[in-house]
Amino acid sequence: MGLTPSCPRCRTSLDRRNQNEPGAELDSWICPGCDGRFLAESDLQRIEETVEPVVLELRRIPDAEDQQRILGCPVCEPAEPMEKFEHHRDHRVVLDRCPSCRGVWLDGGELTAIQQESLPVFLVGSARYFLSLLK
Template sequence: MNCPKCKDSMVVLELKDVEIDKCFSCNGVWLDEGELEQLLQGSKLGEEIIYSIIPHKKSKEKPVKCPVCGKKMTKILAGRSESIVLDKCENEHGIWFDGGELEKIIYMADFGVDNEIYGYLRQIFGNKVK
């Protein structure tokens, strides 16, 4: 699959049952529909983040096209105290995270430091995930 932002080919990283498509040029990440929920399982605030997601109609950010169907995606907001603008395919293909956005979500989700998933994510994203 090619990165919807810079068109480079993305690398598939497997984390248990979740396939993370990561672009190493712009550091963006694509998660298929339902994978964010899977990824955040076991974190303290993951569910809260999922429930916090709302459409963001007034965003001035340039739309990103879905890497699966090519349709312009919808802007959504995720998070409570700090909201992050993400792009979601209306055809339910998945969610696009610009470089650094998934790291922020993972940090907000609050995994314990000894959590296994958190350990993997740190390996993938390095020290950007605190």
């Protein structure tokens, strides 16, 4: 990837965030404009395996029309159209996945929906780093 990637929703330049903690490395792109995030599909699966859901927070999810808009992958050149898929924990959450680099785009509200957890979960081991993902 050459130039700084820009947000597939609002075109703001994405900020790179590297988190390196033992057992909890995460490399992602964050949009300061809409709070969307782009991360590897394998990292998303790791997050989901570590944290068990208690409650899904759905208020901030973009409306259905916005969710169905095809987005271009922020890191592939040229931008690869991303595929829509429903999150396995809540079919109202629609995520975008790049078929080329296997990156996943999460809208701001989507990440909250997937990661909303009870406090005790956060106190356990490597789940610590989720705190820094939730603002």
